[in-house]
Amino acid sequence: MRYGTYLVPAAIVLTLGSLACKPPKTAEQIKQETQAAFNEGVQAFKDGKARATNPYLNDKENPHKAQGWNDGWDKAAADKAAADKAAADKAAADAKAAADAKAAADRAAAEEAARKAAEAEKAAAFKAAAAKALVNIHFDYDKSEIKEADRAILQGIADFLKAFPAAKVEIEGHCDERGTNEYNLALGNKRAAAALAYLKTLGVDEARFTTISYGKEKPLCTEAKEACWGQNRRGEFKLK
């Protein structure tokens, strides 16, 4: 038998067959092609192309490419969504933080205003109490004794000083014109001392007072009659 006749047709068949039949792709090749398609898909999403424009959809022989492209596109989309969400969350968080800070600042300002208002009210109350309490007392001609009628005034001054423990007062002694300048300075000093002594008996610490005499040097009026003289024979109380 002649076996050689089969050689040429076999060679032709083998050659045609090898031309028709491609060798199967290796795993490595498939991986690379999938990765390339993946990157294309990512890029396509970034370029704004729709998912349906996958160029490998109709490539039946390379389904891994189509899959790779879709995966790339999906991943890019997911990444963007995640980034957007993160940004939105951050913006929200920042806004909240800013709003919180503002609210805190507003609260602090409101507290400060309230504190100042309270202080001003306290100061006004102090001034009003001082104006009410620190009125003049009066003395008889040539005398320095505290008059009965003035005890209530001095009690009011003592109460005021107890209500406001930081307050200090200067007691002034004054005289009418019917004495010599120098003797009246000494008499004014005696009048201020009498007021101080009385306030001490009402329980006020005498260290809260200073005394000063103006004699007849600072009259409230200058007419030569008792209505004026009586006004001038006085003790005055001034906040220090």
Next chain:
Amino acid sequence: MTRFFIRTFLWALVATGLCAQQTEVVLTATSSAKLVLAMTAPKLTGLDETSVATDFSAVLKRDLDETGVIAMLQERLPAEGSPTKAWKEAGAQWLLNTRLTKAANGDLQLEAAALDTAAEKGVFTRTYNANRIVPLRYLAHYLADDLIGRLTGEKGVASSRIVFVRQISPGVKEIFQVDRDGAGLVQLTRHGSLTLAPTVATDGRLAYVTYKGGAPEIWGQRRKDGAHEKFYPTTGAGGMLSSPVWSPDGKRLAFVQGDRRGNSDIMVLDLDSGRARRLTDGTGINTEPSWNPNGNQIAFTSDREGGPQVFLMQDDGSNLRRLTGEGLYNASPSWSPNGAMVAYVSRFEGKFDLFVYKLGEGKAYQITTGVSTSESPAWSPDERRLVFTSNRFGSSQLFTTDLSGRQILRLSELAGCQSPRWIRGR
């Protein structure tokens, strides 16, 4: 026989001595006789304005009239150029001739000559030179003072000054100085606060109380014409302070310090050491110290026996005795320059009058009589007059009076004046 001749000889000597003195007219400080003086119109050289002569004469006449020892001849004056005899017949005992010369550079010269009309002899000659800055009226003051010096043996006070307190606005009082004739007002302090109670040492140094720091402090000059500085208290607050008065030797200041119990005491501050010593005993009011001219006694006001009265004590606080007897309120003692009298005020029905206590006699004499209140007497340096404040013509003006109370003259129209002191001008 020899004794007869010796006695006669001695008597003759005495008689001659007496005769020689008759041409000199000398009035003692206590004499109330007045010398009649006539003045001719000043002759002018280099001065055109006759108003200058008139003004000069007016100032000189007023100065001499207010001394209390000279009466100016005002009526029946002889004509210009009359002989001395005519002046004698008109009543003048002395005749004063003056010449005012103005040099080309503006300097003034005053030549003055007084003559006794009876003996027709010169009794006084002097020339005064002043530069352009010195006002002419000061030459008149100096001449008046020297004439009185020739007449009484003690210089007059026409060139003297009054230092006093004046209110500028409510709560602001400052110390001022004015000439004895009311001209030349000068402000001495500018503290912008209550400044009170000036006292002037013999060399012109000032001391006083001021409230400029809020509480009273004693300020003054440590050196003649020096800056004003705080004397007392040296640290911290001093309480009530008032009435500073220089001692006659100018080294110590008596003053008053009041405490918070109402007592006031006389203190003496030694200026060099800065230490203050308390003289009175710490109960009641003691105030208004006044030194005697020897500086070893102090007169002051105290209410230790009831109302205010005048007391005396040594300058160490010992030998305390009461001076004033009558009246319920005697205060503001002022010891006279020669130490024989103490002026003070006494209150009756709310108003004060001036009194003078003569220490030798042990008696007080009333000077002013209740027209209105008269306060704060101070002696003139020649002891002939007192300066004081009065409301008789307006609010608290400065007046002077002689010791009889018959010649009361307003010194200035300024109102709101208090606490005057009379000091020598030169």
